[in-house]
Amino acid sequence: MRAVRLSLLAATAVAALTAVTGCTEKGNSGDSDRVIDVTATDSKCEVSKKEFPAGHVELAIENKGSKVTEVYVLFPDDRIVTERENIGPGTKQKVTAEVKAGDYTIACKPGMKGDGIRQAVKATGGTAAKRDPRLDSAVAAYRQYAQEQADATLPLAKTFAAAVKAGDLEAAKKAYAPSRIGWERTEPVAESFGDIDPKVDVRADGLEAGQKWTGWHRLEKSLWQDKKITAEDKTLADQLITDLTDWQKRVGKADITPTSMANGAKELLDEVATGKVTGEEERYSHTDLVDFKANVEGAEKSYELLKPVAQENDAALVTELDKQFAALNTLLDKYRADKTSYDFTSYDKVGDADRKQLSDGVNALAEPLSKLAAAVVTKSS
Secondary structure (H helix, E strand, C coil): CCCCCCCCCCCCCHHHHHHCCCCCECCCCCCCCCEEEEEECCCCEEECCCEEECEEEEEEEEECCCCCEEEEEECCCCCEEEEEEEECCCCEEEEEEEECCEEEEEEECHHHCCCCEEEEEEEECCCCCCCCHHHHHHHHHHHHHHHHHHHHHHHHHHHHHHHHHCCCHHHHHHHHCHHHHHHHHCHHHHHHCCCCHHHHCCCHHHCCCCCCCCCHHHHHHHHHHHCCCCHHHHHHHHHHHHHHHHHHHHHHHCCCCHHHHHHHHHHHHHHHHHHHCCCCCCCCCCCHHHHHHHHHHHHHHHHHHHHHHHHHHCHHHHHHHHHHHHHHHHHHHCCECCCCCCCECCHHHCCHHHHHHHHHHHHHHHHHHCCHHHHHHCCCC
8 A cells, every 4th residue: 555545534515625725726827628737835736727628637747845745636525536646856747537527626745644735626518538439348347357356355365364363373474465466456446445445454654643553464563573463453353354345345336447547557556666665565574576466467457458549549658568567577577486376585585686676677667657548548538
């Protein structure tokens, strides 16, 4: 999971969000109707327009602050339409999203903490974006994939939870990483609900004020650092299954679009860059490379489903993505003896030079992957 989550807010009238400190509206920038300039600083989140046509929109984001920031487009109940994380000071990024007519919020999160500095915006018009029928098929296939991953995760998580409840330390350690693979492959879908991810995948440094630490990583700490299973851990194992069951039931209802699939693929690479390569995600178990591989697999699944349309719109991009996915998968294979298994080298055994090589591989893929959303809407908008 990302380092810090947005907390779930009750469904709130979007108009009320305009009162959030620091929100100001810029004058018309003169950009096209579908391009929204977002200027983020440490205290403001300025947008070039507050109304725009429904369909495909592009956020042209510039971080003029001193902190790394994130920018979100949110539904009124805080579910995520799209996001772009880890936007460094002085840098610019673009993200393409597909929105229906309605009210939304654009939120900037300087320092990647809290609920963000917010702007209420509105998509107008009664028609959604025109879409290539192949993209509808891609969305349907990805929705099925996400459901399959959730369905497959639950029994593996139950095996993990049963070992915890039995007080079997070694069995719980063995079941831990496999129980997370399906989740890691489709994490952006789970994150889009807003409330599930903070319960099951939060790390100690991602907790918000007053939030109880629950989920996989709380149990990971008990197993590997504390080296004991407490009565509370057994209760937390039950809670993990309850929360994952909630995810399994809701995943089929997620709002998924071709652009959210493409942006989700980029988010998975961001997850690798900020959590796995650094060794922060699995700091006790050192099973980061299992998550790493699952994130790459999930990103590649989205890409492969969108590839036929992207190939027509931007063949050079597809060539580059094919090359970089292959290179990163080859690099990961160095850390497992059996290319069909998820038995990877413990990440605390991976040296700095090798971590740098992995980081370079992620960055080489993430840059072209950030262009995939635009490539699938270029001729279909």
